[in-house]
Amino acid sequence: MTGLSPTAAGKIVSALLKKGYIHEIGEGKSSGGRRPILLELMPNSFFSIGVDLDIGGIRFILIDIRGSIVYQSFYEINDSQSFSDVIRKVKEISEKVAHDLKIDNERIVGIGISIPGIIDTEKKRIISAPNMKWKDIDLEAYLSENFNVPVYVENEAMASAICENWIGCCRDLSDFVCINIGTGIGSGIFTGGKLYRGVGGSAGEVGHIVVNENGPKCGCGNYGCLETMASIASIIERVKKLPTYGSICKKYIQYNDKDMDFDTVLKAARDGEEAVKSILMESAKYIGIAVSYIVNVLNPSKIVLGKEFVKYADIVIDYVKDVVKLKALKHPESFLEIAVSDIGENSSALGAAFIPLKVLFGR
Amino acid sequence: MTGLSPTAAGKIVSALLKKGYIHEIGEGKSSGGRRPILLELMPNSFFSIGVDLDIGGIRFILIDIRGSIVYQSFYEINDSQSFSDVIRKVKEISEKVAHDLKIDNERIVGIGISIPGIIDTEKKRIISAPNMKWKDIDLEAYLSENFNVPVYVENEAMASAICENWIGCCRDLSDFVCINIGTGIGSGIFTGGKLYRGVGGSAGEVGHIVVNENGPKCGCGNYGCLETMASIASIIERVKKLPTYGSICKKYIQYNDKDMDFDTVLKAARDGEEAVKSILMESAKYIGIAVSYIVNVLNPSKIVLGKEFVKYADIVIDYVKDVVKLKALKHPESFLEIAVSDIGENSSALGAAFIPLKVLFGR
Numbered sequence: 001m002t003g004l005s006p007t008a009a010g011k012i013v014s015a016l017l018k019k020g021y022i023h024e025i026g027e028g029k030s031s032g033g034r035r036p037i038l039l040e041l042m043p044n045s046f047f048s049i050g051v052d053l054d055i056g057g058i059r060f061i062l063i064d065i066r067g068s069i070v071y072q073s074f075y076e077i078n079d080s081q082s083f084s085d086v087i088r089k090v091k092e093i094s095e096k097v098a099h100d101l102k103i104d105n106e107r108i109v110g111i112g113i114s115i116p117g118i119i120d121t122e123k124k125r126i127i128s129a130p131n132m133k134w135k136d137i138d139l140e141a142y143l144s145e146n147f148n149v150p151v152y153v154e155n156e157a158m159a160s161a162i163c164e165n166w167i168g169c170c171r172d173l174s175d176f177v178c179i180n181i182g183t184g185i186g187s188g189i190f191t192g193g194k195l196y197r198g199v200g201g202s203a204g205e206v207g208h209i210v211v212n213e214n215g216p217k218c219g220c221g222n223y224g225c226l227e228t229m230a231s232i233a234s235i236i237e238r239v240k241k242l243p244t245y246g247s248i249c250k251k252y253i254q255y256n257d258k259d260m261d262f263d264t265v266l267k268a269a270r271d272g273e274e275a276v277k278s279i280l281m282e283s284a285k286y287i288g289i290a291v292s293y294i295v296n297v298l299n300p301s302k303i304v305l306g307k308e309f310v311k312y313a314d315i316v317i318d319y320v321k322d323v324v325k326l327k328a329l330k331h332p333e334s335f336l337e338i339a340v341s342d343i344g345e346n347s348s349a350l351g352a353a354f355i356p357l358k359v360l361f362g363r
Numbered sequence: 364m365t366g367l368s369p370t371a372a373g374k375i376v377s378a379l380l381k382k383g384y385i386h387e388i389g390e391g392k393s394s395g396g397r398r399p400i401l402l403e404l405m406p407n408s409f410f411s412i413g414v415d416l417d418i419g420g421i422r423f424i425l426i427d428i429r430g431s432i433v434y435q436s437f438y439e440i441n442d443s444q445s446f447s448d449v450i451r452k453v454k455e456i457s458e459k460v461a462h463d464l465k466i467d468n469e470r471i472v473g474i475g476i477s478i479p480g481i482i483d484t485e486k487k488r489i490i491s492a493p494n495m496k497w498k499d500i501d502l503e504a505y506l507s508e509n510f511n512v513p514v515y516v517e518n519e520a521m522a523s524a525i526c527e528n529w530i531g532c533c534r535d536l537s538d539f540v541c542i543n544i545g546t547g548i549g550s551g552i553f554t555g556g557k558l559y560r561g562v563g564g565s566a567g568e569v570g571h572i573v574v575n576e577n578g579p580k581c582g583c584g585n586y587g588c589l590e591t592m593a594s595i596a597s598i599i600e601r602v603k604k605l606p607t608y609g610s611i612c613k614k615y616i617q618y619n620d621k622d623m624d625f626d627t628v629l630k631a632a633r634d635g636e637e638a639v640k641s642i643l644m645e646s647a648k649y650i651g652i653a654v655s656y657i658v659n660v661l662n663p664s665k666i667v668l669g670k671e672f673v674k675y676a677d678i679v680i681d682y683v684k685d686v687v688k689l690k691a692l693k694h695p696e697s698f699l700e701i702a703v704s705d706i707g708e709n710s711s712a713l714g715a716a717f718i719p720l721k722v723l724f725g726r
Contacts, residue, residue, distance in 0.1 A: 118694050127694050175562050189660075191554045198662020199538050200698040205659040208692055210652070213576050220692055289573070296568040297552075297660065299561020329571055329583055331481050331490050335563040 013039065020045045021065065041066045046360075047103055049111040050353025051090050052156060052346075055079065055131050055183045058086065060093050061349040062101070065109065065357060067167055071097055072346070080133050083126070084142060091146040110150040110356025114159040114348035116184055118202040124153055127202070130219055131183045131233075152355040156180060156348040157204055158195055160341070161188025162358075163351030164304050165195075168343050176302040177294055178341070179206060180348070181287070181309040185227050189298065207231070209293060211286040226290045230283040232262050232308045238279045239265050248273060266312055277315070284316035288323025291338065295324065299332040306341030307348070313340040376402065383408045384428065404429045409723075410466055412474040413716025414453050415519060415709075418442065418494050418546045421449065423456050424712040425464070428472065428720060430530055434460055435709070443496050446489070447505060454509040473513040473719025477522040477711035479547055481565045487516055490565070493582055494546045494596075515718040519543060519711040520567055521558055523704070524551025525721075526714030527667055528558075532702050539665040540657055541704070542569060543711070544650070544672040548590045552661065570594070572656060574649040589653045593646040595625050595671045601642045602628050611636060629675050640678070647679035651686025654701065658687065662695040669704030670711070676703040 002009070016022045023042045027035040044064050052059040062071040075093065077086060090113070098108065117129025126137040143151040154162070161178040164170040170178070174193035180186055185207035189196040196203050207227040208220050215224025216234075228234050239245065240260060249260065252268045269277040291303055305313065305320070321338050328336070341347055365372070379385045386405045390398040407427050415422040425434040438456065440449060453476070461471065480492025489500040506514040517525070524541040527533040533541070537556035543549055548570035552559040559566050570590040571583045578587025579597075591597050602608065603623060612623065615631045632640040654666055668676065668683070684701050691699070704710055 187660075191559055192557065194555065196554055196661075198695065198698075199664040200662050200695055202692065202695045203660065203662040205662075205692055205695065208659050209656050210690075222690055293572050293656065294660070296571050297550075297566065297657065298559075299563050299566040299568075301562040327573075327585055329565065329568055332561065332563055332565045332568065335561075 043068065044070065046107050046109050048109045048353045048356040049094055050114070050159075050349040050351070050355075051111065052114040052159070052349035052352060053086055053090075053132070054116055054156070054348075058089060058093065059345065059349040060090070060097070061346060061353050062097055062103075063350070063353045063357075065360070067354070067357070069346075069350075071101060072349075073097075083132075083134050083137050083139075087142050087146055094147070105148060108149045109360050110152060111147060112152045112154060112159070112352030112355035114154055114156045114352040116156045116182070116186065118200075118205075119153050119155045120201050121153055121155075121197075124151075126153075127200075150356060150359070152352070152359075154352055154355060155186065155188070155201075155204075156182075157186035158188040158197070159349075159351030159355075160306055160343075160347035161190055161195060161351070162354055163343060163347045164306075164341065165190060166351070166354045166358075168341065168347070169304060169339050170302055173301050175298070175300045176304065177204070177298065177300050178304045178306055178347075179287070179291070179294075179309075180307040181230065181232065181305065182307045183231060183233050185231050187294070189300075191298070206290055206294060209290050211289045226286055229286040230290075235279055235283050236260055236262060236265060239268075239276055242275050242279075244273075244275055248276065262308060262311070269312070269315065280312055280316055281319055284319045285323050287316075288320045289327055291320065292324050292327035292333075295328040295332045295336055299335060301335055302337045302339055304339045304341050306343065307345060310341055310344035406431065407433065409470050409472050411472045411716045411719040412457055413477070413522075413712040413714070413718075414474065415477040415522070415712035415715060416449055416453075416495070417479055417519070417711075421452060421456065422708065422712040423453070423460070424709065424716050425460055425466075426713070426716045426720075428723070430717070430720070432709075432713075434464060435712075436460075446495075446497050446500050446502075450505050450509055457510070468511060471512045472723050473515060474510060475515045475517060475522070475715030475718035477517055477519040477715040479519045479545070479549065481563075481568075482516050482518045483564050484516055484518075484560075487514075489516075490563075513719060513722070515715070515722075517715055517718060518549065518551070518564075518567075519545075520549035521551040521560070522712075522714030522718075523669055523706075523710035524553055524558060524714070525717055526706060526710045527669075527704065528553060529714070529717045529721075531704065531706050531710070532667060533665055536664050538661070538663045539667065540567070540661065540663050541667045541669055541710075542650070542654070542657075542672075543670040544593065544595065544668065545670045546594060546596050548594050550657070552663075554661070569653055569657060572653050574652045589649055592649040593653075598642055598646050599623055599625060599628060602631075602639055605638050605642075607636075607638055611639065625671060625674070632675070632678060643675055643679055644682055647682045648686050650679075651683045652690055654683065655687050655690035655696075658691040658695045658699055662698060664698055665700045665702055667702045667704050669706065670708060673704055673707035 022039045025038050028038045046065045050061040057076040118127040124139040128135045157180045170176045178188045187204040187206045189204045208225045210224050211226050212224035216228045218225035218228045252264050385402045388401050391401045409428045413424040420439040481490040487502040491498045520543045533539045541551045550567040550569045552567045571588045573587050574589050575587035579591045581588035581591045615627050
């Protein structure tokens with residue numbers, strides 16, 4: 001396949017064996033001559049770290065070079081922590097995990113960090129991450145100060161798209177869009193088999209498509225953006241405004257000191273609170289409207305809905321599909337599959353962890 | 364630049380000279396040795412035909428291999444003509460022009476045909492061209508029956524995008540969008556330096572983004588699509604509904620048998636008919652809203668507004684820009700230039716004519 005001569009391939013294989021990237025796993029079937037020696041990537045030889053920074057906390061994942069998850073954990077952080085506090089926490093976690101698992105620094109290929117905002121991945125800058133209240137941060141200094149392995153930064157939805165393309169439901173697809181529903185709403189777009197960033201790195205900002213002209217004001221200045229109608233934050237906001245909110249709290253929040261969170265919203269919806277369920281269905285309608293625009297403009301083969309959406313997809317996914325069938329143009333809609341991510345909350349952290357591996361494998 | 368040896372390059376040049384694609388135009392400056400012989404593409408040696416089929420008529424352009432326009436003309440056609448009638452007309456025109464200009468068939472590299480609809484360029488099928496009332500047409504038979512040179516078909520907005528990328532204001536740009544305002548509204552998208560078609564060939568259907576939830580019903584089934592608020596057809600419709608329409612007709616339509624057309628609309632607007640001008644400005648607002656979504660989703664370096672828009676750009680372009688500044692996210696907006704096409708009505712026919720040349724030049 002590579003066109004390399006057996007001798008050249010042999011030399012490369014020897015070097016990779018010596019460095020411990022690969023190992024022999026026995027002999028294969030002969031196709032006439034000597035039986036071939038089978039090789040595979042060496043489990044637990046080298047590792048990559050993926051970190052997803054979000055308003056709720058830090059999601060940490062350690063994978064080996066085969067992409068298998070070796071360790072994962074989640075650390076809550078306080079709201080509006082500075083980037084330097086958060087990155088120091090990431091350093092602490094990385095060091096502790098490496099120490100506990102006895103992994104030398106040389107065996108860590110790199111760290112990928114997913115951030116919910118507009119990122120300049122080349123200059124390693126956060127342009128803006130409004131939900132984190134981070135703006136115009138040059139990351140280079142922070143990263144070189146805290147880590148002595150290569151560190152890559154990526155937008156969270158683009159990281160998820162990388163993940164879906166690498167191990168998820170978009171493995172052999174060249175034109176697809178991953179929409180992440182979380183505190184905010186963003187998307188990662190693949191065109192022609194490649195992540196599409198646009199000229200300023202911010203392609204995929206679907207959260208600010210206006211889906212309801214009479215909707216509430218958005219942080220971006222417009223009214224009724226998708227984020228104001230379908231983000232998890234907006235859903236919780238709307239539940240809080242229900243006339244029956246008091247009784248919902250009494251019924252579903254066990255401890256008085258706890259605020260309404262999304263899991264409680266879902267518990268109420270599943271338990272038959274129709275008003276809560278209606279809010280979920282309405283949010284799904286707006287997701288469907290935004291999806292139909294994306295279908296018309298990009299004509300992708302798949303749109304994957306991920307992150308928090310996975311938690312309530314069973315309730316709303318059919319409705320999302322119905323809205324898209326109704327709203328999108330027939331021709332592009334006929335090529336489209338709408339899918340719920342199999343990977344869910346891990347997708348950005350995993351996608352981020354794949355970035356150092358993609359560099360290693362030259363992909 | 365090519366890495367070819369002088370001997371190899373010499374052989375190729377000789378063959379091209381012999382076939383008449385190129386010719387010598389004198390000697391250049393010596394950089395030490397023998398003075399180099401300068402070559403250029405031979406004017407009027409080989410030709411390409413571009414045809415833009417639209418509801419108003421057939422736009423016909425003949426260019427030579429340098430891309431210079433040798434001949435152009437416009438032929439009105441009746442509404443709702445069948446594709447076979449139209450293509451026979453194209454054949455007639457092509458033959459007459461070739462005969463008048465004494466161009467042998469062997470010197471015509473090919474024909475590109477631009478069609479306002481969803482096209483399968485590989486299978487040479489019209490999926491749908493609603494404004495032309497064409498649907499599910501296999502073009503192969505029509506084309507091979509009428510022409511004995513290679514014929515290529517292309518969506519009209521994608522043809523315009525090819526044109527802007529080849530000779531227009533997007534020559535060195537890799538990520539841009541051409542939006543054509545005409546009877547309908549469509550766009551041609553370039554991502555990473557290439558025309559982006561999507562998986563079903565229909566990417567760029569921006570005409571069906573809903574920009575006014577309370578707008579009129581669109582052919583696609585939705586209400587308030589961009590096409591219903593900003594296409595030339597919709598603008599004329601709205602002018603016809605003005606209370607002052609009778610007096611506008613009396614004042615600006617010279618002959619009673621003539622219907623209101625867009626040129627008359629523009630004459631009235633320029634002459635100070637405020638109600639007419641307001642309709643143009645409102646259409647511009649909706650163009651601005653759709654552009655802002657495209658900016659958020661694709662983060663392109665340029666959006667070119669073309670076709671009929673060119674006729675009234677002087678009146679509305681500043682307003683379009685203001686709306687985009689207000690509605691689009693700051694970051695992608697900061698990378699964006701909004702431009703009016705220099706090429707205007709010819710862009711699809713010219714773009715179509717470039718397709719055979721792109722094939723010839725292997726681009």
